[in-house]
Amino acid sequence: MLDYRSHFPLLSRRYNDKALVYFDNAATTPKPELVIEAVNKYYREHNANIHRGPNFLAEEATNLFEDSRKTVAQFIGADHKEIIFTSGATAAFNLLARVLGETNLKTGDVVAISQAEHHANIVPWLQLKERIGIELKYIKVNESGDFETSSLDNILHDKKLRILSLTQASNVLGHLYDLKTILAKAKEQGVLTIVDAAQSIAHHELNVKDLGADFLVFSGHKLFAPSGVGVLYGRFELLDKMSVFFGGGSMMSEVKEQSFEAIEAPYKFEAGTPNIEGVIGLGAACRYLQSIGWELITQQEKELAQYFLQRLKEYPFVKLLGGENNRLSLFSLVLEGAHPHDMSDLLGEEGVITRAGHHCAQPLHESLGISSSLRASLAFYNTTLEIDYFFEKLVAIKTRLS
Amino acid sequence: MDIYAHNILDHYKNPRNKGVLNEADASCRSLNSSCGDEVTVFVKMKGEKMDKISFEGHGCAVAMAGMSILSEALIGKTVAEIMTMDLSDVQKYLGINISPRRHKCALIGLRSLQGALKVRADKLKE
Numbered sequence: 001m002l003d004y005r006s007h008f009p010l011l012s013r014r015y016n017d018k019a020l021v022y023f024d025n026a027a028t029t030p031k032p033e034l035v036i037e038a039v040n041k042y043y044r045e046h047n048a049n050i051h052r053g054p055n056f057l058a059e060e061a062t063n064l065f066e067d068s069r070k071t072v073a074q075f076i077g078a079d080h081k082e083i084i085f086t087s088g089a090t091a092a093f094n095l096l097a098r099v100l101g102e103t104n105l106k107t108g109d110v111v112a113i114s115q116a117e118h119h120a121n122i123v124p125w126l127q128l129k130e131r132i133g134i135e136l137k138y139i140k141v142n143e144s145g146d147f148e149t150s151s152l153d154n155i156l157h158d159k160k161l162r163i164l165s166l167t168q169a170s171n172v173l174g175h176l177y178d179l180k181t182i183l184a185k186a187k188e189q190g191v192l193t194i195v196d197a198a199q200s201i202a203h204h205e206l207n208v209k210d211l212g213a214d215f216l217v218f219s220g221h222k223l224f225a226p227s228g229v230g231v232l233y234g235r236f237e238l239l240d241k242m243s244v245f246f247g248g249g250s251m252m253s254e255v256k257e258q259s260f261e262a263i264e265a266p267y268k269f270e271a272g273t274p275n276i277e278g279v280i281g282l283g284a285a286c287r288y289l290q291s292i293g294w295e296l297i298t299q300q301e302k303e304l305a306q307y308f309l310q311r312l313k314e315y316p317f318v319k320l321l322g323g324e325n326n327r328l329s330l331f332s333l334v335l336e337g338a339h340p341h342d343m344s345d346l347l348g349e350e351g352v353i354t355r356a357g358h359h360c361a362q363p364l365h366e367s368l369g370i371s372s373s374l375r376a377s378l379a380f381y382n383t384t385l386e387i388d389y390f391f392e393k394l395v396a397i398k399t400r401l402s
Numbered sequence: 403m404d405i406y407a408h409n410i411l412d413h414y415k416n417p418r419n420k421g422v423l424n425e426a427d428a429s430c431r432s433l434n435s436s437c438g439d440e441v442t443v444f445v446k447m448k449g450e451k452m453d454k455i456s457f458e459g460h461g462c463a464v465a466m467a468g469m470s471i472l473s474e475a476l477i478g479k480t481v482a483e484i485m486t487m488d489l490s491d492v493q494k495y496l497g498i499n500i501s502p503r504r505h506k507c508a509l510i511g512l513r514s515l516q517g518a519l520k521v522r523a524d525k526l527k528e
Contacts, residue, residue: 341437341462341507342405357437371438371460400406401463402415 004292004381007032011381018351021386026171026199026330026377027355028221031281035225038284039277049273051250065276068283069266075286076216077207078233084266085279088230089198090120092217093165095232095245095269096194097124100163103243104192107133110160114139114147115367116170116177119360121196125165135160141367144323145175147182156185165194169203172361172373173322174330176200183212192238198222202379203301203328205294208233220278225285229278232269239265246271292380300380305329307384308376311391317398321373329378332359335394337402340374343394346401350393404498405463413467418474423456428525430517431459434506439465443514445522450480455515464496464504469511471495481519487512 005011010030013020022030042064048057050065066080073080086092105111111125115138125136137158140151155161164186169176183193195213197206202223208216215234221227234242244251244262248271254261262268289297308331309324317336335343344356355375358365365371376390404410423429423444431442439461446454455473460466475495476484492508493500500508 339462339466341439342464345462345504346405362438365438371440401411 005383007034007288008381009033009036015351016349021352021382021389023376023378023382023386023390024353024355025202025379025382026222026359026375028227029202029224029379031226032224032285032288034288035281035284039226039281042277042280050276051267061276064280064283065274068279071283071286072231075206075290076201076231076233077209079236081264081266082208082233082236082239084232084234084239084269085274085282086217086230086232086269087228087275088219088221089118089196089217090219090230092230092232093120093124093194093196096165096215096217097128099242099245100192101128101132101134105132105134105162108135108160109162110135110137110155110158111163111165112137112139112155112158112161113165114167115141115364116145116173116175117165117167117361117364118171118196118198119362120198121165121167121194122363137161138363139166141170141173141364144325145170145173145327146323147177152182156182156189161186161189161191163192163194165196167196167199169197169200169328169330170322170361170364171199171330172332172359172364172375174328174332174377175322176204176326176328178326179213180211187212187214199328199330202289204298214238220282220285223282223285224288225282226275226278229275229282231282234265236265239269244268244271248272297380301329301378304378304380304382304384304387308378308387311387315391315395318394321368321370329382330375331377332373332375334370334373335398338398340372342401343374343397346397347390347393350389350397352390352393407498409471409497410463410467413470414463417457417466417470419454419456419470420458421456422458423454425454426456428518428522430514430521432510432514432517434461434465434510436506437462439507439510441465441469441510441514443469443511443518445515445518447481447522450482452476452479452481452484457511457514461510462507464500464507465510468492468496468508469514472511472515476515481523484519485516487516 008030046061048061050062069083070080073083128134140148142148186193193214195216197216197218201218220229251268251271252260253263319334321332340356344354357372426444427447429444441459444456457469
């Protein structure tokens with residue numbers, strides 16, 4: 001096996017004279033040298049605003065930015081005109097909720113999500129509920145992480161359902177959802193569909209056309225790219241008809257004292273100077289992953305997940321949230337005799353980076369009857385030796401605490 | 403920071419004054435939104451001095467031990483004294499250095515107590 005660790009400068013960091021074991025990829029991934037270098041190079045050599053300025057620096061920067069759009073489009077099987085750069089998945093959800101809320105929804109209309117959603121796919125809809133009185137319904141999630149069939153059916157048969165917005169992978173249960181059939185059913189009834197790919201994007205090949213989503217969102221920083229950049233994919237015919245969200249520079253063709261005219265999609269959704277270096281970094285990250293290849297990434301992560309689950313069985317004091325099937329190499333744990341916050345803190349002192357809390361999925365934790373969990377989220381570059389070290393330290397800390 | 407310190411683990415495992423205080427003058431519930439910890443504090447005053455403190459809730463060792471320690475240490479303190487307390491005071495009572503990432507955990511007890519005293523003050527005004 002190749003040593004992918006050497007691609008990531010962060011992983012050579014030491015703490016308390018211990019090697020870094022980075023098990024927090026679901027929060028944010030480390031950045032490969034190639035991505036850091038692309039961002040660095042932009043500032044050292046180009047540093048220009050894009051889509052304006054008749055000088056060569058501006059032209060170079062614009063080309064790099066638009067090349068990234070093409071790379072990202074190809075990465076998810078879309079056309080480049082269907083890629084809107086945002087500041088992240090959260091911004092993409094807010095854009096959708098506001099624009100669709102203003103034009104497509106009225107009081108009493110139903111928006112449906114699942115119990116496994118991140119707050120980014122909950123709160124913008126709750127804001128719409130406050131503003132225009134939509135109804136927010138939840139598809140129930142069972143113990144193993146699957147959508148409950150009867151709950152899903154009820155929602156799909158709801159005559160007032162207008163938008164179905166679902167995550168492709170739970171950031172807590174690690175469950176990967178097969179959304180294709182569900183989206184097709186929704187589409188048959190003229191329901192708009194949104195997919196949250198924030199957690200799945202770095203782990204599985206994605207083709208938006210094959211998936212059949214109307215819209216799809218993800219963040220760059222969970223895909224080995226810098227933070228502050230994300231993507232909203234939308235079918236072009238929908239984007240074309242949608243009204244704009246942010247108004248400002250570069251999104252208009254003409255502005256008069258009392259009126260303006262917006263340009264075409266996707267540019268009409270990108271008001272103001274964007275996160276140019278972030279977008280360039282995102283393009284570099286996509287190319288990096290393509291150079292490794294999905295086959296290797298998924299195989300590697302599958303092996304890590306199997307090994308983690310196997311080791312987990314040795315420790316009855318650790319309870320795994322969700323089932324074992326269709327699982328990313330992401331594990332939220334509840335520990336008898338140790339609070340997740342203490343465990344995460346003390347693991348950190350041993351060089352193991354994890355996360356504790358409700359992971360921005362409070363309704364899900366509530367439905368599971370717990371307030372927080374300890375999450376270890378792995379990526380293809382992690383190793384089984386690191387998993388061994390994790391469990392060794394987990395047991396040692398738990399013994400000292402109880 | 404030493405979560406393993408004897409008094410922290412002792413108070414975490416055997417919290418003092420846990421439970422509802424029926425004769426309480428006021429109570430206050432606090433949440434730590436980032437980690438899901440939750441504390442409800444009950445206070446009983448004798449004039450302007452703290453007479454009894456109890457608490458309910460769940461949280462990490464720092465939050466729970468901190469709350470437990472305060473529930474003993476602040477008896478006899480005045481409202482004015484408690485209202486002006488801050489992280490450095492909590493740190494003294496806990497006897498350990500608290501790293502910035504655990505400030506919220508350490509403070510949840512004191513903030514709830516101050517909240518309960520504010521509720522009581524509002525009640526007295528009415």
